[in-house]
Amino acid sequence: MASRYWVVSLPVQNSASSLWNRLQDQISKHSLDTPLYKFNNPNLRVGTLDSLLSLSDNLLKSNNFVEGVFHKVRRQIEELERVSGVESSSLMVDGVPVDSYLTRFVWDEAKYPTMSPLKEIVDNIHGQVAKIEDDLKVRLVKYNNVRSQLNAINRKQSGSLAVRDLSNLVKSEDIVVSEHLVTLLAVVPKYSQKDWLSSYETLTSYVVPRSSKKLFEDNEYALYSVTLFRRVADNFRTSAREKGFQIRDFEYSSEAQESQKQELEKLVQDQEHLRSSLLQWCHTSYGEVFSFWMHCCAVRVFAESILRYGLPPSFLACVLAPVTKSEKKVRSILEGMCNSSNSTFWKTEDEVGEGMAGLAGDADAYPYVSFTINLV
Template sequence: MYWLVSLPLLESEDRSWTLVQNKTTYENDYSINFKFAIPDLRVGTLDSLMVLSDDLVKVNALVESVVNKIRRQLFDMGSGRAEDFQEVSVEGVSPDQYLERFSWNEAKYPPRRPLSETVSAITETIQRLEDDLKVRMSEYNQLKGLVTAAARKQTGSLAVRDLTGLVKADDAVNTENLITLFAVVTKQDKSEWLSTYETLSDFVVPRSSKLIFEDQDYSLFSVTLFKRVADSFKAAARSKGYQVRDYEFDQELQENQSEAAKTLKANADSKRSQLEQWSASAYGEAFSAWIHICAIRLFVESILRYGLPPKFLAVLLKPNQKNTTKLRKLLASLFGSSGTSQYFDGEAGATGGLAGESEMYPYVSFTVSVDG
């Protein structure tokens, strides 16, 4: 977690930076600090800045939410461990390093272009990424659902699962007069089945029943009999609590289903890989866009707070979480032109800032959470 702040200059930028470093890092273990470079952006009119200030609150919320959506998608496809997420990069470095070494992308976002146009361009980019994410997730989840449904057919209870793959060619007889049926029997009824199946109807082939497959609860038995008594055998079996499954062995069908399942799984794996690669790339693009929005917000709020010409020091602080209250008080005492009580309450923060955040201090401050 970081604080992105702009501090009013005390004589010069160098003196302000040295003061912050001495008081927060060298003399106290309050924070690690990084200069946050913002170019000479085009200011425009005061009215346009006021409008943009309001818009930026909404845009920031949108951009941050898309960054976190893509981030969660990467977590969902991985192990969900933070150490795995460190492999994701933003322009070749980790998200933390990108933020700590932030440099404005002048080629992509010309500094002298009106800020409203830059914000609009970033918004369009983020909306495109969000739309792409929805489409790609939908395509992958659809294939994933089909794979799951196919797997359930192959791994569910014998009472409902597909017998394809369990029954082999030599397990089934199907001639002009004979047919093989398949009975699902609870495990506790195995002995009774083996001792009584020959008596369930006439014309059952003696000693023809054999165990085909077992799961946790059921056993699958084959039994061969004359076709003309198949219906009466099924009725007698059902009266005993046995479930007779209709299944006709088809070698070609088995091979086709097996091939179709492999193709479906391969397609799903390919779609997953594509989604993962896209998400990693899109995360970098979205994260970079978000930090540029943060930079614009800091610039706009600083102009509205300190006036023209721009005279402020932009700093990224990584607070020591044990000393955040002390750090706030220190910054307020150093940079509060009219004392700390007007802006800072050590217990509850304050009443609302220009940027629409829940905090207000005698300097502009935003919280940036890389971890979502």
């Protein structure tokens, strides 16, 4: 699949079929490795010249908006698949690959009657895509909220012992709690463990001898328990802090541990459900937005061709996928399909009217209608 396509229209002098054959012959003759397809542009309602001119700015803005939402949805699909660790799937539009939909585009008469005013069609497309963008924002907020909660829990469980949650590191048999005794948890720098073991019994009176046990160790700290009389706990905290040992506030509760475990499991399930639902929605919306985009492009081709070539509508619309090294030659061939006076006009910067110059949509002006479709 090519990642970039040109949608162009050429003025028809004699017959569209003759022009199409000439273009095919030129592309084939120079072996440009450039796939070429007819773009099935419908015969839309022209309206007045003033209405077409006023529509041109809105067309470009709407096209850019729809294209932006299309790429936003595409990037979200890629991100969700990356996070899920699943292999990237083919992106489809109405059951066919996205490039096939583009190269075999068919106007949806049921959604957009060709006799409708062009502005009405463009406004309809813009409104539908705006709803999809709003829906995406709402779904992302829900998904990201759950992700944030999970990340916060994971940070608590994976940080250093100085800050992490200790509930999953401490068992009921590690804690002594009675009317007179209490077990404290000390976070000791790894390089100070010998100092702790030799001094904890003397940090205050009434410390139970040989009661300290190492419960866990990370890259920076070791977690020790120590049992002492409840009435000297505050004195012990103060003396420990003076020697560089941190006493963590902790109250063992099997009910709280079970509750946290269930909360974590629920958040994991919620995240997977929201991710799966969002991914499925994005795949559906991807196809919808691309279809909207191609209908917007069809209106652009029609409106810009009328403004460029005049009435009655007589132009050949086509889609090309040139490789980079062939682009210059393909442009030359396309320009050769236009009459010389038309080419001269569009090459002369001073003669390009302000209203007409903005119609091309691309950075360069050509003697034919041309704009680019980037799929990635």
